Amino acid sequence: xxxxxxxxxxxxxxxxxxxxxxxxxxxxxxxxxxxxxxxxxxxxxxxxxxxxxxxxxxxxxxxxxxxxxxxxxxxxxxxxxxxxxxxxxxxxxxxxxxxxxxxxxxxxxxxxxxxxxxxxxxxxxxxxxxxxxxxxxxxxxxxxxxxxxxxxxxxxxxxxxxxxxxxxxxxxxxxxxxxxxxxxxxxxxxxxxxxxxxxxxxxxxxxxxxxxxxxxxxxxxxxxxxxxxxxxxxxxxxxxxxxxxxxxxxxxxxxxxxxxxxxxxxxxxxxxxxxxxxxxxxxxxxxxxxxxxxxxxxxxxxxxxxxxxxxxxxxxxxxxxxxxxxxxxxxxxxxxxxxxxxxxxxxxxxxxxxxxxxxxxxxxxxxxxxxxxxxxxx
Ligand SMILES: Cc1cc2nc3c(=O)[nH]c(=O)nc-3n(C[C@H](O)[C@H](O)[C@H](O)COP(=O)(O)OP(=O)(O)OC[C@H]3O[C@@H](n4cnc5c(N)ncnc54)[C@H](O)[C@@H]3O)c2cc1C
Numbered sequence: 001x002x003x004x005x006x007x008x009x010x011x012x013x014x015x016x017x018x019x020x021x022x023x024x025x026x027x028x029x030x031x032x033x034x035x036x037x038x039x040x041x042x043x044x045x046x047x048x049x050x051x052x053x054x055x056x057x058x059x060x061x062x063x064x065x066x067x068x069x070x071x072x073x074x075x076x077x078x079x080x081x082x083x084x085x086x087x088x089x090x091x092x093x094x095x096x097x098x099x100x101x102x103x104x105x106x107x108x109x110x111x112x113x114x115x116x117x118x119x120x121x122x123x124x125x126x127x128x129x130x131x132x133x134x135x136x137x138x139x140x141x142x143x144x145x146x147x148x149x150x151x152x153x154x155x156x157x158x159x160x161x162x163x164x165x166x167x168x169x170x171x172x173x174x175x176x177x178x179x180x181x182x183x184x185x186x187x188x189x190x191x192x193x194x195x196x197x198x199x200x201x202x203x204x205x206x207x208x209x210x211x212x213x214x215x216x217x218x219x220x221x222x223x224x225x226x227x228x229x230x231x232x233x234x235x236x237x238x239x240x241x242x243x244x245x246x247x248x249x250x251x252x253x254x255x256x257x258x259x260x261x262x263x264x265x266x267x268x269x270x271x272x273x274x275x276x277x278x279x280x281x282x283x284x285x286x287x288x289x290x291x292x293x294x295x296x297x298x299x300x301x302x303x304x305x306x307x308x309x310x311x312x313x314x315x316x317x318x319x320x321x322x323x324x325x326x327x328x329x330x331x332x333x334x335x336x337x338x339x340x341x342x343x344x345x346x347x348x349x350x351x352x353x354x355x356x357x358x359x360x361x362x363x364x365x366x367x368x369x370x371x372x373x374x375x376x377x378x
Contacts, residue, residue: 001028001029002028002029002097002313003028003029003030003031003095003096003097004020004028004029004030004031004096004097004098004099004100004309005031005033005094005096005098005099005100006030006031006033006099006100006102007033007077007087007099007101007103008034008101008102008103008104008278008280009033009034009036009039009062009065009102010034010039010102010104010278010279010295010298011041011278011296011298011299011302011372012100012104012277012278012279012298013032013100013102013302014032014062014065014302015299015300015303015306016100016102016302016303016305017030017065017068017070017306018065018068018306018376019302019303019306019307019310020306020310021068021069023306023307024310025069026069027313028310028313029071030069030070031071031073031094031096032062032065032070032071032072032073033073033077033087033089034072034073034074035075035076035077036062036074037061037063038059038060038061038062039059039060039061039062039376039377040055040058040059040125041058041295041368041369041372042153042154043154043157043160043329043331043365044058045123045125045128045157046157046160046164046331048128048132049132049135049161049165049237050132050135050165050168051132051135051168055125055128058369058373060373060376060377061377062074064377064378065376065377067378073090075090076089076090077089077103077245077247078090078091078247079247079250079251080101080247080250080253082099082251082252082253082271082274083271085097085098085099085271085273085274087099097273097313098274098309098312098313099274099275100275100276100277100305100306100309101248101253101260101269101274101275101276101277101280102276102277102278102280102298102302103244103245103247103248104245104278104279104298105152105153105242105243105244105280105293106243106244106246107121107124107240107241108240108241108242109121109124109238111149111240111241112218112219112240112241113217113218114218114219114220115148115219115240117219117221118219118220119146119219119236119237120134120235120236120237120238121240122145122158122161122237122239123152123153123239123240131237134235135165135168135235138174138176138234140174140175140234141175141176141234141235142177142179142232142233142234143165143169143176143177143178143179143233143234143235143237144179144180144224144231144235144236144237145158145161145165145178145179145180145181145237145239146181146216146224146237146239147182147183147184148183148216148238148240148241149183149239149240149241150182150183150184151242151282151290152239152241152242152293153293154292154294154295155190155292155293155328156188156328156329156340157328158180158182158239159187159188159203160329160330160331160332161237162178162180162203162208163206163208163332163333164331164333165178165237166178166207166208166333167334177207177209178206178207178208178209179208179209179210179211180208180209180210180211181211181212181214181216181224181231182210182211182212182213182214183214183215183216184213185212185213186200186212187199187200187203187210187212188354189289190285190289190292190350191340191354192352195353195354198354199354202332211231214226214231215227219236224236242279242293243258244258244259244260244280245280248260248280253270253271253274253276255282257282257284257290258282259280260276260280261281261282262275262276262277262281262283264283264291264322265304265321265322265345266304266308266318266320266322267281267304267305267308267322268308273312275309277301277302278293278295278298278302279293279298281301283324283345285344285345285350286346286347286348286349286350287349289350291324291344291345292328292340294327294328296327296368297322297324297326297344299372300322300323300325300326301322304320304321307320308320324343324350325342325343325344325345326341327339327341327352328341329361329364329365329368331362332357334357335359335362336357336358336359336362337357337358337361337362337365338355338357338358339364340352340353340354341353
């Protein structure tokens with residue numbers, strides 16, 4: 001029997017496992033490896049931060065994929081050997097007929113001096129309870145949200161956090177000045193200037209200061225240090241720099257972009273039978289900007305990889321391709337959300353649009369989570 005090894009049980013890995021089992025049933029052995037026991041959508045962190053919900057309310061055990069015949073291993077991926085289609089998992093070498101790398105992006109807080117000591121890591125579920133407590137006990141002052149590197153997951157998320165926190169503090173009568181900085185020249189470069197102006201006016205209209213082109217050098221007690229200035233804070237919420245996980249960086253699969261290079265349409269790496277999907281990859285668009293790191297794209301890439309693997313096992317030419325169509329929600333407060341959506345692989349230019357805010361988009365965002373938990377975990 002053919003064997004597929006899926007590395008990572010996030011959006012991409014789970015979507016791949018489901019589609020493979022749908023297409024090939026018991027004719028394929030699917031092993032999925034993840035050191036984390038549960039799945040959770042990324043935006044749960046924003047809801048948990050403001051105390052609207054908990055992380056636990058959206059967690060599902062990855063082990064339950066065994067119900068559809070997936071061999072789920074809670075283990076560490078120690079090494080990837082793409083040239084021989086093998087992987088070392090908790091010290092055991094496993095060979096496969098196809099490998100799908102879906103290991104996501106690793107957060108590197110240590111890349112910024114002072115991050116661990118002074119900032120709350122709002123992208124790390126383990127740090128959310130501490131951050132949530134600090135927010136709920138905050139009595140007033142400067143709340144700074146810092147983006148410490150790019151690319152980072154879900155580019156609208158830090159702006160969403162700033163708007164939701166600002167709203168929260170106002171509703172509690174806390175005098176907080178919310179500020180946000182980014183190393184990028186505008187809030188969401190993929191959208192272009194006009195739509196960034198819309199987002200930045202919304203921030204300004206809510207009294208939130210935005211500092212573009214601010215690459216932090218280090219953090220000290222009460223101050224973020226930049227080349228030519230310092231920004232003071234009473235509470236610092238940070239999005240640390242991201243990199244592919246170490247095991248991927250050591251695999252020889254990482255290209256000049258610093259991420260795994262793939263064929264954008266087929267998700268194939270340079271090694272036959274080895275695919276990479278989701279946040280661990282970087283797809284450069286025709287406008288020279290990277291495809292945003294989003295769960296929906298990881299999921300669509302996973303389905304593409306699964307279709308192509310199933311077709312190749314069946315000896316068929318595969319026409320399955322990644323569309324690059326979809327987007328991410330940006331909750332703006334007042335019970336509304338916007339959407340950054342489009343056709344990102346369109347030529348000659350990506351067609352990307354920022355929608356008007358509406359209650360319907362917030363409803364869709366909630367459904368985005370419930371539908372996936374339902375379809376993947378029953
Ligand atoms: C605050 C926030 C809000 C977001 N909002 C949205 C949104 O609205 N819409 C959207 O589409 N996306 C959103 N995202 C982004 C989304 O969560 C990611 O893009 C998505 O999770 C990427 O999926 P992935 O499968 O590539 O990687 P992941 O989901 O990160 O999965 C990777 C898995 O690999 C495992 N792993 C890594 N290294 C190893 C190893 N060596 N051994 C074993 N296991 C390992 C990890 O434990 C992890 O489970 C948001 C993210 C954040 C942080």
